[in-house]
Amino acid sequence: MSESTSAIIAPPRAVPDGYRDRLLHAATFVLAVLLFPVAALRAPGRARYLACQWALGLRFPRENLDGLTPGTRAAFTAARTVAFWRDGQLIGVTSGHRDAGEQFRLYSAEIRHTGSVSAARRRVLPPEESSHVRGTALDIRPYAGARWLERHGANHDLHRTYDNEWWHFEYIPDSGGRPPLRRAHPGAAPAHHSTHGAGS
Secondary structure: OOOOOOOOOOOOOOOOOOHHHHHHHHHHHHHHHHHHHHHHHHOOOOHHHHHHHHHHHHHOOOOOOOOOOHHHHHHHHHHHHHHHHHHOOOOEEEEOOOOHHHHHHHHHHHHHHHOOHHHHOOOOOOHHHOHHHHOOEEEEEOHHHHHHHHHHHHHHOEEEOEOOOOOEEEEOHHHOOOOOOOEOOOOOOOOOOEOOEOOO
């Protein structure tokens, strides 16, 4: 996984929601509606934002946004608030910031698993190259949430950056809303925009 936890955790599912997922989805919306009056009392003008974050925090209880840069965190929470209230889409995070030690353990485990540095770099980067360590990367779930973010994330400077990882997004504030050319995988050489525009 993206600079991710492939050696320890299976990749996110890229399958349609099952009955349990749909039930949890509906319950999250009911909860947000119930929390809305409390949010309105606590922060008038930001009630939709707060109710959304509270409800999604309960839907994805292991999610941890600590360690993300302030810009990354603000962009992500703003994007998922829009997704939630405008389009009925829930977006959670499976992995955000990682410290250098954790990233090194993941990278080392992937080298052992694949048997080579070049193969490992297709899935996990060393700490000095990892945007997770910098606090600007997010691994998104569920699949439908990542699809939403792929379509609308540029409005918040959030972009999918790897062809082989539908879940991996990065906060790129200096892009002017223009998606960067994707790399084939984390260890691929950086792509450059041509004068003819971006590719996919």
